[in-house]
Amino acid sequence: MNSFIRHLPRALALSLLLVATRVGAATDPSFVLTGTSDQFDGYFPSYLANGYFSTMTSVRGTGPTMGYMVATMDYAKDDIARPAALPGWNEIDYNPGGGWLNSTRVAKEIFTHYAQTLDMYGATLNTTYRFVYANKSTDVEVTTFVSQDANHLAATRLTITPQFDGSVELTFPIRLWSEHQPRFPIAKMTGDEMIAAVIASGQNLDNKPVPTPDRAAVWYPGVVRIQSTGGDTKTLTLWLDGRAEQGVAVAQAVAVELPKGLDVEDVQLEQTPYKLSLNLKAKVRKGQSYRFTKYIAASREGWGSDAKADRVLAEQARTTGFDTLLARHQAAWHTLWESDIRVAGDANVQKAVHSDLYYLLSNTTTGTSWPMGACALTPGYAGHAFWDSDSWVFPALLLLHPERAKPIVMFRHRTLGPAQARAAQFGAKGAMYPWEADPETGKDFTPHFAYEVYREIHVNADIAIAQWQYYNATGDDAWLKQYGWPVIEQIATFWASRVSYDKAHDRYEIHHVTSPDEAYNDVPNDSFTNAAAQKALRIAVKAAAKVGAKADPQWSVIADKMTIPFDETAQRHLDFDASVPHDKITWMGSSLAWLMYPNLDLPMSPQVRRNDFDFQLHELKEHGDDPNEMMMVMLAVGSAELGDAQGAGDWIRRNLSGFLKPPFNVRTETVANNAGYILATSAGFVQSFVYGLSGLRIDENGLAQAYPPALPQAWTSLELKGVHFRGKRYDITIDHGADGKARLARKEL
Structure with missing residues (x-):
């Protein structure tokens, strides 16, 4: 037509x-x-x-x-x-x-x-x-x-x-x-002062009935x-x-x-x-x-x-x-919809995929260096850029709409200066990006009452991983040299200055961090953080070779000797150092499933992967409370990695119940709260298909098949339409073969 x-x-x-x-x-x-x-x-x-x-x-x-x-x-x-x-x-x-x-x-x-x-x-x-x-x-x-x-x-x-x-x-x-009134001096208030001020204003921070915003008392507009x-x-x-x-x-x-x-x-x-x-x-x-x-x-x-x-x-x-x-x-x-995700066999899942893609695309620019705020173009989470941008939103867009993913990595290059100044402020070298970055200036605007989250430094590894992903997906050598490499190099320099050497065990450790399971603050050797830092250092070595730069020899030494806590008896990873009790009630229960998340994808044996996954499920039941949608994504991805297509489909369907608020499928942070418009949750759902069920991973060798595809038996097919990779476009289809097993086919357009 x-x-x-x-x-x-x-x-x-x-x-x-x-x-x-x-x-x-x-x-x-x-x-x-x-x-x-x-x-x-x-x-x-x-x-x-x-x-x-x-x-x-x-x-x-x-x-x-x-x-x-x-x-x-x-x-x-x-x-x-x-x-x-x-x-x-x-x-x-x-x-x-x-x-x-x-x-x-x-x-x-x-x-x-x-x-x-x-x-x-x-x-x-x-x-x-x-x-x-x-x-x-x-x-x-x-x-x-x-x-x-x-x-x-x-x-x-x-x-x-x-x-x-x-x-x-x-x-x-x-x-x-x-x-907006009242306005609070949030840049200076402690958590107790913040709660007292909110109560004094006649408000509260409790979960509220739909559709009243839960956090309007602190996420008010300017x-x-x-x-x-x-x-x-x-x-x-x-x-x-x-x-x-x-x-x-x-x-x-x-x-x-x-x-x-x-x-x-x-x-x-x-x-x-x-x-x-x-x-x-x-x-x-x-x-x-x-x-x-x-x-x-x-x-x-x-x-x-x-x-x-x-x-x-x-x-x-x-x-x-x-x-x-x-x-x-x-x-x-x-x-825009020429790049799409098509699910045959579950109308509700298909509609949710389209609503999540709609919200992601509604908030993307092209040819800019502005990131996407955590809660889109709303005042949620004060419009700040978190690691969500790099690890959740960016990968979800990268294969379908690379031109709309690019501003996220460009933002980190544009704000490299403030990240270097922040590293110096904390006595480190290189670049230390903030947990909550102002999308205009890149400066740190984490609320004072959440100041302890400054230790959640895995964001610096997440940023480097995203930069390398963009390069691997596009093959753009000129971009890597001019934009990606300066960020990757400065982040590697940060990690080299931030680690500690344990001479007795001949290993490198990272102390005083906040786990992604944020109730665990100031812990040593958080597994997710250490694994991400290790990957960022190895990326820096590879990137240096690509741009003709000299890598710091210490980067490889640190990466090779980075400790990632492991329980030899149980044959599974630990959330963090064994010296820290794992006993708090949190929305995650554990962060072990996140070691499997597509950006990180920590190498491990199938048995360790299974043991990590089983422990995650146990802890989510025993120590979990009102889990975030991100956890549903990780469980769907983990199930697919373990070859459990039915389990992956079940977790995907769990992601529809309660998280999507009617009538327009607005995702909220958890089922119980009304913290809405969080793009990471929409992006996570998209990643369940693009990387989870497909088994696809982006690396220097191409768009690799990390594990066999998974397709719930009730679904006829899953199609990733208009995938962009290194200057070519593909339709990628997963369906059931004559033997009943899922099979993946790529068709170049």
């Missing part, structure tokens, strides 16, 4: 493309998530985003919601860096004469025939209902998207069909949010200080310039399009400290449909320009028209 469309006149081609988009989404239910009025009380918002900026969804589709822009951080005094909420651009409000739509309580008898559909194939939200209030009714349809084709643009279209004749009012505002605003009732435009608190400049503009032939009675400009709006009065007729469209342009310092330029973009968008912009946006998403 695409080649046929290219020969048609542009307008007709775009019309056909729009029709094809709607048909494609309608015929594949795995791309469609729909909310109903039954979910009004437990509505867990999703978001629309293009990697650069976002907006949260709302039940009505028209309500004011906060949105965020990539690495646009607030730096208030004594606080940690946190995402500054963009002025709310998505709102349109409507008053048929008895009350405003967005102020009316959400109830089934008021919002009848309700449906809100997220079409993930085209990243478009559509909301329909009949608004019945004050003896009047209006059919409402709202369609909103944040453009994947034109990254500075978004649009929302409100279609009303009044069931009466008369005058109505509409407003097209930009909400100028006030600063503020954009408005510097200038303006509007024009003749051109139906609004614009503003602002600046995130002590951060980057931000600009927005709006252009409104009215229905042709609308009988307009009055248009007013409203400017207050909290609202910039075009307010309209018009006459409508019963049964006639009216389409009102709001075009938004947004930018920030270093990405775009000012309000004047954004106003031009918004007006150009209005000239182009909603249907054309929507078709281009959806076509861009269709191109």
Whole structure:
């Protein structure tokens, strides 16, 4: 169809493309998530985003919601860096004469025939209902998207069909949010002080009923200080310039399009400290449909320009028209979906895969050096970059969308300077990346109450592993020399300065670390940390040879003599040094399963692997509490590595129960809490397929088969579509052979 469309006149081609988009989404239910009025009380918002900026969804589709822009951080005094909420651009409000739509309580008898559909194939939200209030009714349809084709643009279209004749009012505002209160000096507060302050503010940090955020007391948004605003009732435009608190400049503009032939009675400009709006009065007729469209342009310092330029973009968008912009946006998403994961045999798993890929792709940029915040373009985990970016999100994207994985490794190169300064601060050499990095500056903004996590230094090995993975997946020698090698070399230098030599046992150790099972703080020889450091050092030796540099001879010596605690009697690894009791209740129970995770994949015998896995299951039962979704991923991967396809499928299905909040499959950190939008959990689920069931690993020899593929018996096939590797593309299919065993086939495209 695409080649046929290219020969048609542009307008007709775009019309056909729009029709094809709607048909494609309608015929594949795995791309469609729909909310109903039954979910009004437990509505867990999703978001629309293009990697650069976002907006949260709302039940009505028209309500004011906060949105965020990539690495646009607030730096208030004594606080940690946190995402500054963009002025709310998505709102349109409507008053048929008895009350405003967005102020009316959400109830089934008021919002009848309700449906809100997220079409993930085209990243478009559509909301329909009949608004019945004050003896009047209006059919409402709202369609909103944040453009994947034109990254500075978004649009929302409100279609009303009044069931009466008369005058109505509409407003097209930009909400100028006030600063969140209370704000706490989190950069200085201890854990006890933080808890006391939260309680004193009338809040708590307990798990809460859906959909109330659990950690809003500490993960509140930052503020954009408005510097200038303006509007024009003749051109139906609004614009503003602002600046995130002590951060980057931000600009927005709006252009409104009215229905042709609308009988307009009055248009007013409203400017207050909290609202910039075009307010309209018009006459409508019963049964006639009216389409009102709001075009938004947004930018920030270093990405775009000012309000004047954004106003031009918004007006150009209005000239182009909603249907054309929507078709281009959806076509861009269709191109993204050419790389996909297809599961035949389990519709629920397939839909979850698509929702997780949707959330990952919604938060990726190309050609930048911005990472993805831990909780996407939301204020969760304060928008900071953790090891999640390098070890969970990056590998999930690398084979399917390498251009969207690349900014993560580029971020670590861009922020190498702050990591070197931090190493010096802690008396180490090389580069010591922070546990929580500001996505704009790369500086350490770990909250003071979590300061002990500075010992969770495995992040430095995780970063080196990701850099090497990118090189092995792309074969880009020039990139390695200019960008990857400086990071890898400085991380190896860090580890060489951080280890201790145990002369009595002729081995190297790493003391005073926080385990990935974070309740175990300040332990010696955490197995995960030591194994990751060992791998990072060996990577540095290989990378040096590739770029023609001289490796420090000590790197190999340390790697070869690195101790990884092991119980000879039980023939399994220990979580950390045997001198530390393993007896705490944690969400992981143990971190042994993480020795199998795809990035690390610590070599071990099949029997040791089995023993590690069995111990993990035992400890999860005995010492586990409300396990994180990451653990479900590791158990799925571990089962696949052990050849237990049914077990892997069971853990994958466990990952659907409770973690996915309706109606839009928003993943939360655990089943019990509402810490949502965590990209590591979505990425982990994707890794269960890309690396877990496939048995594939990225190394210097290629895309290697580390162990036989695994496919649950009830599934017909698993297909990794459009895999990118070293300049070529493949479809990789796993199905059942005549002997019943899973088999993997690669087809070059």
